[in-house]
Amino acid sequence: MKILVCISRVPDTEARVAFTAEGSAFDESGVTFIMNPYDEWYALVRALELKESLGGSVTVVHVGTAASDPIIRKALAIGADDAVRIDAEASSADFTARQLAAFAKSENYDLILCGKETIDYNGAEVPGMLAELLGLPFVSHAEKLEMEGQKFVLTRPVTGGTEVVEVEGPLVVSAAKGMAEQRIPNMRGIMMAKRKPLKVVPPVEVEEKVQFVHFELPPAKKEVKLIDPENMDELVRLLHEEAKVI
Amino acid sequence: MSVLVFAEMQDGGFKKAAKEAVTYGRKTADMLGVECHALVLGGELPAEASQLGLYGAAKVFGVSHENLTDFDSKLYAHGLAEVARKTGAQVVVLPFTVRGKALGGRVAAALGAASASGVNSLPDLTEGFKVRRPVFSGKAVATVELKGELKVLSLMGNSIPPDDQLGSECPVETLELAIEAPGIRLLKRQKQEGSIPLPEAERVVSGGRGLKGPENWHLIEDLAKALDAATACSRPVADNGWRPHHEHVGQTGLAIRPNLYVAIGISGAIQHLAGVNNSKTIVVINKDPEAPFFKAADYGVVGDLFEVVPRLTEAVKRFKNK
Numbered sequence A: 001m002k003i004l005v006c007i008s009r010v011p012d013t014e015a016r017v018a019f020t021a022e023g024s025a026f027d028e029s030g031v032t033f034i035m036n037p038y039d040e041w042y043a044l045v046r047a048l049e050l051k052e053s054l055g056g057s058v059t060v061v062h063v064g065t066a067a068s069d070p071i072i073r074k075a076l077a078i079g080a081d082d083a084v085r086i087d088a089e090a091s092s093a094d095f096t097a098r099q100l101a102a103f104a105k106s107e108n109y110d111l112i113l114c115g116k117e118t119i120d121y122n123g124a125e126v127p128g129m130l131a132e133l134l135g136l137p138f139v140s141h142a143e144k145l146e147m148e149g150q151k152f153v154l155t156r157p158v159t160g161g162t163e164v165v166e167v168e169g170p171l172v173v174s175a176a177k178g179m180a181e182q183r184i185p186n187m188r189g190i191m192m193a194k195r196k197p198l199k200v201v202p203p204v205e206v207e208e209k210v211q212f213v214h215f216e217l218p219p220a221k222k223e224v225k226l227i228d229p230e231n232m233d234e235l236v237r238l239l240h241e242e243a244k245v246i
Numbered sequence B: 001m002s003v004l005v006f007a008e009m010q011d012g013g014f015k016k017a018a019k020e021a022v023t024y025g026r027k028t029a030d031m032l033g034v035e036c037h038a039l040v041l042g043g044e045l046p047a048e049a050s051q052l053g054l055y056g057a058a059k060v061f062g063v064s065h066e067n068l069t070d071f072d073s074k075l076y077a078h079g080l081a082e083v084a085r086k087t088g089a090q091v092v093v094l095p096f097t098v099r100g101k102a103l104g105g106r107v108a109a110a111l112g113a114a115s116a117s118g119v120n121s122l123p124d125l126t127e128g129f130k131v132r133r134p135v136f137s138g139k140a141v142a143t144v145e146l147k148g149e150l151k152v153l154s155l156m157g158n159s160i161p162p163d164d165q166l167g168s169e170c171p172v173e174t175l176e177l178a179i180e181a182p183g184i185r186l187l188k189r190q191k192q193e194g195s196i197p198l199p200e201a202e203r204v205v206s207g208g209r210g211l212k213g214p215e216n217w218h219l220i221e222d223l224a225k226a227l228d229a230a231t232a233c234s235r236p237v238a239d240n241g242w243r244p245h246h247e248h249v250g251q252t253g254l255a256i257r258p259n260l261y262v263a264i265g266i267s268g269a270i271q272h273l274a275g276v277n278n279s280k281t282i283v284v285i286n287k288d289p290e291a292p293f294f295k296a297a298d299y300g301v302v303g304d305l306f307e308v309v310p311r312l313t314e315a316v317k318r319f320k321n322k
């Protein structure tokens, strides 16, 4: 089975969120970047598990600049066979999806795995766009992904429960928690990753439709009101009269 | 020219998310000086479709087709895009629900539209077309400019109250669309029994490692029941198997924004806060006065949860019985 995993680069979950003067851009100074956890822990690991049981290959693809090479190497160290970096700043979901689609179109992947969303811009848009641009079925936020014969069987959330669906490939899947368990790269993987191919390709031309023009921090929270642990009636009163939530 | 709202059906009817989206669509349409239309897609159309008029729809388009009985993002996106084209919609609005998320990007790509997801404010039309949306898991807010004729917006839940005074019952026009054969086949549906679904809960009671083990979860459940709330948990709690994975909230779990979030025995790690800090009111119960969660809380109780929680549950019951 030929699998493509789309990986993105995001600030570390502990990163301080700050913006450059006038709030025009995310302030990257002192920020460590990581592979988006959904892509790494769930999409990539599940792809590797499928390859291990069924054979085939796992390619990772990323839209980004050379600054992303460390996270691409990490994906190779965890076990991907090869990597492709589309050399452009991933400025919007539309731009990114069009780059990914242009690359994936001629490669005939059986399965394209994404994360359910990036933890920085939280868009949850790229995978659906990619599926549409490739004309493929798309199962979003999948918590389980199995192969049964020629078919994929997936569990996806619906409000108040889950659904199990069956789809014939090729297809695009976005992965949520539950699909796999995080894998830590070992020494051998890290050594091997250095020799695995990382191909850099130029972007295709895309007209920009979306632009982030401004960022700001939400208004600071008021001081917490401490309530005497003996007096829970007071807390209930405040929740009713002041916060008006009960 | 019009605004077209995807009115998502859930269990054969319309829930809050659909009503919020129609309200938002109507208000946007008013700003643009155009009509607001709603679109219902499904195997069968619900009788209450005309009620979407109350929330501001001037007309409801209905497409019923057996191929739309189960959700397939491709068929739904194509149906929505086709109606948008046919009716000359310039803005398409979807709810940012599980299904809305599966559709938003797809519809935008099908229409070649500019899109923004998780939008939480009405558009600003003073210069171009701008919307605001939370980014960095709610740690910041971005203003996004959308260019071109067509825009697709998905609306973050709880951003605008549904308003049933914006209009009156409206006509429902059924449209015949050629719907392709589905590529996704539903094998089974599993209902989460009893409890209130977490993504749309107004109130949530959540437990962390401070609970010590699954055997103590009746404390969380009793309080949740008294408050008519859903239950949630921190990541280690789900990872330890004390609670099901779908209850895990935070950066790598579910992001929620209820009116009330009660955090019990949860330290308030930044990754946990990322999923809950947009809640309207946060109550924290923790025995450690230095727990970082208190910085994000509106109300705090420093004390032993094993004593405080039963006391709070009783106080809520007393209040409810009044």
Ligand SMILES: Cc1cc2nc3c(=O)[nH]c(=O)nc-3n(C[C@H](O)[C@H](O)[C@H](O)COP(=O)(O)OP(=O)(O)OC[C@H]3O[C@@H](n4cnc5c(N)ncnc54)[C@H](O)[C@@H]3O)c2cc1C
Binding pocket: A013, A037, B207, B208, B209, B210, B211, B233, B234, B235, B236, B237, B248, B249, B250, B251, B252, B253, B264, B265, B266, B267, B268, B269, B270, B271, B272, B275, B285, B286, B287, B288, B291, B303, B304, B305, B306
């Ligand atoms: C990349 C990444 C992603 C992550 N994503 C998430 C996520 O999505 N969601 C998430 O929750 N975590 C996430 N985490 C984990 C997060 O960093 C914390 O480890 C986790 O939230 C801690 O869970 P906790 O608060 O339940 O446990 P602890 O940190 O162990 O806190 C337990 C708390 O209970 C209190 N307590 C103990 N006994 C009592 C008592 N008797 N009465 C009152 N209070 C008591 C303690 O004072 C303490 O504050 C992530 C971590 C990483 C690195």
Ligand SMILES: Nc1ncnc2c1ncn2[C@@H]1O[C@H](COP(=O)(O)O)[C@@H](O)[C@H]1O
Binding pocket: A006, A007, A008, A009, A036, A038, A039, A061, A062, A063, A064, A090, A093, A096, A100, A113, A114, A115, A116, A117, A118, A121, A122, A123, A124, A125, A126, A127
């Ligand atoms: N720059 C990128 N390069 C490759 N894949 C990406 C990129 N950005 C997003 N993706 C994929 O799309 C998913 C959802 O991203 P988003 O729509 O931005 O929330 C991510 O989890 C990745 O799998």
